[in-house]
Amino acid sequence: MDETVAKTLLRMDPPVFKSNPAADPRKMRRIIAEDAEWSLAVVPLLTNLCLQHIVSNFEAQPMLDDLLPSHKIYVLEKLPPSLPLHVTANLISDEGYWKKCCVQRWGLGDVTEYGNSWKRMFFERHLENIIELFIPDVTDTKVVLDMVPLCKNYVKRLTISQLLPPIRDPQKPEEDDSSDSASDSGNDGPSMDHFDFGVLLDKLIYLEELHLSYGVKGCGMNFDWNLFEFTFRDCESLAKALKSCKTLKVLRIHQSRVDDEKCRLLVNYLLDHPALLELNLSHNLIGDRGARAIGKLLNRSCLHILSVYDNQIRGPGAQALGHALSKNTSLLSLNLRLNRLGDEGGQAIAQALVKNQTLLSLHLGSNQLSEPTAIVLSQALAKNSTLKSINLSCNRLGVDGGKVLEEGMSHNSTVVDCDVRLTYIEQESEVCISQILRSNLSKTCRKHTIEANIK
């Protein structure tokens, strides 16, 4: 750059003046380079130089809010995504910068899942990465805690798809196996079985969703049951952490081998939680006692959505849930797919529908239900006027059950979705039910349009 300047200075010679004597004296003084490549644009402006300097020294001296808006944009464009987070986290709020960071790190992602905020996406995924790669007793908890002040204002959801177990000696696992979740694993065992959420959750003041899976992804041929162990200690620490996190709205613990005991423990700590709206314990090992605990939770919280599909809830558990459901006034959706309710449980749930006035959606698919449940359900459908969607697929209702259900549906005017696939009912009744559903749908559509018109 300096060279070009020097050249231009050298070339500022008389011939140029001679060539245009009639020109404006002001113009004559101007440097008119013979070099075709040279132009004023090549010389960088001082402001640009300064800005470049700011960009290059941003780590040492972050300066952003003092700049003019246009300069700010320029600096943000130029800032490298590799800057340390403690500099940028609370200083930069520009989405462009964080998009750059995200793209550089994970490639293109769907920002709509993160409330259209690249910054949130970055911090959530960053924190998730840290936690997913956290190895108890090996990784320092400071790594996580250092992140807290940087990301606590931006993290609203944590989706943790794996939690690594502590590294153990070959003998120890056997010991652990024998002791299971007993208390004697304290002394010589690791300080924790998995990452302890107690240190984190109460500090994330805006956390609303938490998705957990106690397991290891992609273990391949190194499979070991211990990798998928959700110990009692983990459960207790998690439950306490959950209780301390008052803003939590959605909790999902799936594929984590949560059994009755742990379920009860969790529920015990979640009772009277002020904000929890959705609870998802699918793909676990919850049995009747766990179901009973969940039933207790139903009426001591403001849950809107409860999903416990793919568990081992049987008749008694379903009865407990049904009992809770009959008194509940907040639950909107209940998913009991892939359980073993049987007719006993099915009848209990169906009877609860008679009394319940809030439930909108019910999934009872693949639950070994048969004709008796269909009878009770049809009676309930005739009386219920809030339920909109019911799923009874993969239950052996049979021909008679289908007829009974058809009759029950004929008295109902609110249900718009009734899944009766693979229930071994007759085609005719299926068609009838679908017709009723259609008429219900059109009715509700009309209602909606009328309401909209009125408004």
Next chain:
Amino acid sequence: MSQNGNNQQNAEIPVPSVLSQNQEERIAARRLRIAARIEAKKRSEQGEDSGQKVEDKEETKSQLQVELSERRIQKLKIDGTELVSNIQVAADARESQRRDEQEEERRLRLEKLEAEAKSSLEKFEEISKKWSEAKVREIPQQLRDALKSQSQLCATLLEDKNKLIHDLQKELKVSDDRYVRDLKRQADEVDLMVERMEEQIKTLIKSYRVELQEIESAFEQETRALLEGNLQAWEQMRKDRGNKELENLRQRISRVEEFEGLLQKLRVEDAEEYNMIKSKLESDVQVLQQQLQQMKATYQLNQEKLEYNFQVLKKRDEENTITKSQQKRKITRLQDILNNVKIKCASQEKQSREENQSQTEDYRRIMQQYKHMQKKMRRFAVIDAQKFEEVWRMNEEEVKALVSRALEIDRLIHQQQLGLEWVAPPLPFMQRSGPVRTHPQAHSSALQSVTSMLGRQGEEEEKGRMEEESTIRAEEGPSSEDVVSGSEAGGTGSGAEKPRRVSQKTVKRLLELLCDEAGFLIESKLLKLLTPLEKNEQSLMKLDSIFSAMGLEHEEDVYQLAEFFVRFKKEQAQEQEERGAAGGQDESTEDEDLIHPNDVLKTLKAFTAQHCKARCVASQGSGQGSVSVSMARSVGVDAQYWESMASVISPAKVIVWNSLEKALEKYHTVLTERSKLLVDTQKLRQQNSELKMLLHQYVNSRVNAELEVPPTQVMQIVRNDTFNGQSVPRTMKR
């Protein structure tokens, strides 16, 4: 992965191929059916569309179209999701079936295991029993047989167990296989699902486009129809309007024609009427012309008559004018005279007014001058009096000094020269200073007299009533006479010489009467203030105010008033006597003591009138009189005074003095002679001493010492004598 912790997508159960085929077939059939249904519906809807267009144009076709397409898409969606979720449902169903089967298998396996355990236990018991049997055996062969059988049994037991283990391992392998197969199948299903999803999305997009187009076309049609309808309506209305205009025009033309006809008719009628009126009017004109002729004739006649009359009147008029002019001239003359007189009068008035003014001014000036003069005079009088007094004093002092000197001399003469006892003559004037005053306290104030009078009244109250009356009567007689005589003697006599012409009693009564009757003269404020006081004091104060109001100042005035009252009363009585000669005496006697209260005012009025006059005269008199009195006074009294001063030394004493003077003169001459002699002696002594001095000088000089015979020695004796007087050497030195 565990059997429990996996998704339904990872189902492991090996489904029989028949079933799977069945499902697929069913799925395919369903898909076909759905497609057929959609097709049919589309067709029917299209047909309906055209039908509906014709049927109800009124209803908004676009809305219908929107609803329809909505419904169609809804259905498409439902069907699509059903298609997609079919896979999931099928997987669920398989999973649940697998679980059922698994449970069943587990139950069977457990039963089998239990049975096996039982059988093996039995076998084991058998073996152990045989062991005890074997112990009993003592024959080695038997023992060996037993052992063999035992080992055989054990082998069978082991075989059984191994078989079981083998079976179980087989089962495990089978389930592993199944797991792998399930995984594969699930992968396939996932692929299928993705495929279906894509397909659904494609069909959805397609149908959305179609529906959108249809909706758009419906809207377009609707708008077109609307436009057409509106255009038609517009055209229709335009035509209607044209027709209406035409009709209106026609109507108008017909009406114009009608009106023209009417006008024609009216014109004809008017012409006829006009002709008729014209003929009528012409006849009228003829008649009127005749009348005019007649009128002209009579006019001529009248004119002549009037001309004659006019001539006569002219003559008269001339006469009148002459007389009128004469009268006018007379009037003007008189007017002139009047004006002159008026002018004169005005000038006269003016003159008189001016005169009057000047005179008033003169009068005022003179009055002022007079006042000045008065003031000056008064001042001069005062100054003169003062001067007079000063001169008087000075002279008096001088005279007094002279007198005292004379007396002193007299005394000296008496005591020293004559050796007689000197008696001081009476000298009253020596104590007095200032000019002689003429009775300054002769006139006591009216109020004082009144107070004294009222005070006396208090003393007199002690006496009886009868006595009082008698005294009153006794005093009345002479008093009245006195009054008469006093009044006759002179109105303005000095009050000091005739104080008792009216008795005090009557005066007192009069005063009381005045108090009661002349209350209006007292200020109301004063009355209020007086109420708390005693009666005496009250009346006193009242009288004071009344007197001040009436201008009475001196005691004399009060008596004058009393006199006046009495006189007035008498006059009245006389009048009464003149009227009724008979019984006037009684009444008069009754009224004598007091004037009737009703008459008090009258008398008071009269008195004040008179009194004022008198006072005016008095004041005028007193203004000049005060000076004249002071002047007059000095002539008699002062002369006497001065005389008395001059005559301090009696003539006898003068004779003595004269003789004494003569003797003293003689003595004086003797004394003068003596003094002359004394002077001579003095001179001689002086000469003597001088001579002594000279002598001394000579003696003491140096020449003396050189001399053979010093004179000192000679003069030793002389010296002793001369040392007695010192003045001698001094004079010698000089």
